[in-house]
Amino acid sequence: MGKTLFDKIWEKHVVRQIDGGPAVLYIDKHFIHEVTSPQAFKGLEKRGLKVFRPQQVVATADHNVPTVQQHLPIKDELSRNQVQQLIDNCKHHDIELYGLGHPFQGIVHVIGPELGVTQPGMTIVCGDSHTSTHGAFGSIAFGIGTSEVEMVMATQCLMQSKPKLMRINVEGTLNKGVVSKDIVLYIIAQLSASGATGYFVEFAGSAIRGLSMEARMTICNMSIEMGARGGMIAPDDITFDYIKGRLFAPGVAQWERKLAAWKELYTDADAVFDREITIAAADIEPMITYGTNPGMGMGVSGHIPAEHEIEAKEKPSFLKSLDYMGLKPGTVIKGRKVDYVFIGSCTNSRIEDLRLVASFVKGRKKADGVEVWIVPGSKQVEKQAIAEGIDKIFEEAGFQLRQPGCSACLAMNEDKIPAGKYCISTSNRNFEGRQGPSARTLLASPLTAAVAAITGEVGDVREFL
Amino acid sequence: MSKAINIIKSTAVPVNIENIDTDQIIPARFLKATSRDGFGKNLFRDWRFQNDDEQQPKQDFVMNNPAYKGRILVGARNFGCGSSREHAAWAIKDAGFDVVVSSFFADIFRNNSLNNFLLPVQVSEAFLQQLFQAVEQDATAEIEVNLEEQTITLLATGARESFDINSYKKTCLLNGYDDIDYLLSMRNDIVAFETARP
Numbered sequence: 001m002g003k004t005l006f007d008k009i010w011e012k013h014v015v016r017q018i019d020g021g022p023a024v025l026y027i028d029k030h031f032i033h034e035v036t037s038p039q040a041f042k043g044l045e046k047r048g049l050k051v052f053r054p055q056q057v058v059a060t061a062d063h064n065v066p067t068v069q070q071h072l073p074i075k076d077e078l079s080r081n082q083v084q085q086l087i088d089n090c091k092h093h094d095i096e097l098y099g100l101g102h103p104f105q106g107i108v109h110v111i112g113p114e115l116g117v118t119q120p121g122m123t124i125v126c127g128d129s130h131t132s133t134h135g136a137f138g139s140i141a142f143g144i145g146t147s148e149v150e151m152v153m154a155t156q157c158l159m160q161s162k163p164k165l166m167r168i169n170v171e172g173t174l175n176k177g178v179v180s181k182d183i184v185l186y187i188i189a190q191l192s193a194s195g196a197t198g199y200f201v202e203f204a205g206s207a208i209r210g211l212s213m214e215a216r217m218t219i220c221n222m223s224i225e226m227g228a229r230g231g232m233i234a235p236d237d238i239t240f241d242y243i244k245g246r247l248f249a250p251g252v253a254q255w256e257r258k259l260a261a262w263k264e265l266y267t268d269a270d271a272v273f274d275r276e277i278t279i280a281a282a283d284i285e286p287m288i289t290y291g292t293n294p295g296m297g298m299g300v301s302g303h304i305p306a307e308h309e310i311e312a313k314e315k316p317s318f319l320k321s322l323d324y325m326g327l328k329p330g331t332v333i334k335g336r337k338v339d340y341v342f343i344g345s346c347t348n349s350r351i352e353d354l355r356l357v358a359s360f361v362k363g364r365k366k367a368d369g370v371e372v373w374i375v376p377g378s379k380q381v382e383k384q385a386i387a388e389g390i391d392k393i394f395e396e397a398g399f400q401l402r403q404p405g406c407s408a409c410l411a412m413n414e415d416k417i418p419a420g421k422y423c424i425s426t427s428n429r430n431f432e433g434r435q436g437p438s439a440r441t442l443l444a445s446p447l448t449a450a451v452a453a454i455t456g457e458v459g460d461v462r463e464f465l
Numbered sequence: 466m467s468k469a470i471n472i473i474k475s476t477a478v479p480v481n482i483e484n485i486d487t488d489q490i491i492p493a494r495f496l497k498a499t500s501r502d503g504f505g506k507n508l509f510r511d512w513r514f515q516n517d518d519e520q521q522p523k524q525d526f527v528m529n530n531p532a533y534k535g536r537i538l539v540g541a542r543n544f545g546c547g548s549s550r551e552h553a554a555w556a557i558k559d560a561g562f563d564v565v566v567s568s569f570f571a572d573i574f575r576n577n578s579l580n581n582f583l584l585p586v587q588v589s590e591a592f593l594q595q596l597f598q599a600v601e602q603d604a605t606a607e608i609e610v611n612l613e614e615q616t617i618t619l620l621a622t623g624a625r626e627s628f629d630i631n632s633y634k635k636t637c638l639l640n641g642y643d644d645i646d647y648l649l650s651m652r653n654d655i656v657a658f659e660t661a662r663p
């Protein structure tokens with residue numbers, strides 16, 4: 001029987017298989033940030049240890065950082081303390097830190113790929129669930145908890161049980177106005193927020209192969225939102241072209257050898273998955289969520305399920321969720337007024353996302369009464385946007401282009417959506433309180449968010465194309 | 466902080482809500498601490514208090530009902546989804562729980578719990594409903610979880626179910642071992658593995 005892409009990478013990283021237990025898995029790259037690392041460093045120090053392989057660790061400050069006036073000291077004392085501890089810890093343990101003020105600073109899942117650190121065939125972890133993003137390059141990448149961060153710091157290894165494997169094929173051509181965010185929101189709506197729990201997912205099919213690296217990252221990023229341990233896509237020429245020439249990509253001397261190895265990274269034709277699903281790209285519309293988990297999504301012109309369409313046992317949580325959102329079962333969401341538009345997060349803050357928004361917004365102005373925040377994923381994205389004149393387009397439209405960080409994706413810094421307000425967000429989670437206590441989040445693609453910015457309401461991008 | 470667990474006999478706190486994500490268990494604004502302690506007071510913070518105000522407890526939330534206490538937390542399906550924050554497991558443990566029962570756990574949460582000697586017990590949906598019913602009717606109803614035997618029993622009725630746990634993790638919990646000790650003991654093998662790679 002053939003092997004899956006996952007199997008091929010996994011097998012190369014098993015240091016030891018414990019009988020009846022997990023495998024000891026070797027980790028190639030470890031990303032860290034300020035929120036989930038301090039307790040791990042403390043644990044390490046309590047054991048009298050130093051980081052075992054500091055050159056395989058990359059650090060940045062992203063979750064907690066302000067997105068305005070980043071050159072000033074952070075106002076919030078706890079945040080400032082957390083960022084300072086990261087600086088001290090990295091210094092003490094000889095870890096490269098792309099902190100505030102560094103030209104490479106940004107959201108951890110944006111900077112890894114753009115620096116060429118993320119490469120096919122690797123095992124990659126980070127104390128952050130959206131580590132699945134890096135799977136877009138054909139790597140095994142997944143989020144871990146702080147105890148596991150400590151394990152990797154101490155030994156460059158993790159104890160992991162092999163997950164079940166699922167393949168999701170998306171075949172055919174995408175409709176006009178449909179982008180990768182819509183694909184993944186559609187898949188999650190089909191599978192539910194827990195439909196892939198216990199699985200590692202490989203995305204395949206002609207519609208996936210046609211996507212850019214940025215678009216593939218958006219899909220793998222959100223695989224965690226259906227419960228999956230991670231998502232991955234077999235590397236191909238689009239992947240190799242993206243990596244080539246980046247700062248930490250293999251140099252000329254090694255390139256051919258690396259490339260030959262990467263080309264072996266695909267699922268064999270006769271490999272078998274524990275579960276396999278095929279989706280027709282033509283069925284996918286621009287999507288929006290209406291509830292408080294990412295599985296509660298629908299086509300933007302559709303209606304929220306009516307009460308009788310919901311199974312009896314799901315009804316209490318369905319109604320609780322709609323109550324939080326201030327929405328009624330069976331109603332349409334299109335045309336609803338929004339208060340905030342947030343374009344950012346590790347799902348959709350790459351240069352391609354900003355270009356897409358700019359292409360729609362150019363020559364238009366934001367609606368009155370809407371506040372629009374654009375938060376680039378990294379300093380490099382910000383720099384590129386300025387070089388391309390995208391900042392001017394946003395400025396003329398009345399948008400605020402802020403500085404890089406996680407920002408209103410989790411509202412750990414000042415960027416909070418006020419209670420009861422509606423925010424169309426390109427981020428990945430619409431949980432209660434995620435964007436601020438009692439804030440109401442509607443997840444959508446950058447295009448659908450751009451429509452809301454211009455019209456002040458939820459709209460169907462297809463009517464503008 | 467971590468210590469071995471085996472038999473836990475206790476009353477339970479039922480939180481009968483599906484898809485409890487880690488943002489509910491511990492909201493992001495409380496993740497700014499740099500130690501592992503003290504998260505318990507912010508467990509389910511936004512469900513416990515109106516406008517984030519400790520003077521305004523939400524009366525309908527079970528943790529504000531003094532009748533409910535114990536070392537066992539019972540949650541509905543898909544418990545612990547969302548972010549990888551281990552703070553969620555710390556908050557539950559810090560609030561005095563040693564066991565979380567649900568019919569389905571998110572993967573990262575399950576791992577994080579095990580790494581903190583918080584035992585995730587996955588039961589069938591039917592058994593979970595029995596637990597909810599019993600505990601919601603009678604706050605003094607006791608549950609016994611036996612890790613050695615891998616069983617959970619509703620003592621009032623004797624209803625019992627067995628649960629799965631990977632044998633390696635079971636040994637760790639029963640003996641108070643942690644993964645780091647194991648991995649550290651393997652450092653020579655790890656170095657050998659690194660050297661042998663192409």
Ligand code: SF4
Nearest residue numbers: 130345346406409410
């Ligand atoms: S942008 Fe949001 S989802 Fe991504 S790493 Fe930051 S907080 Fe997590």
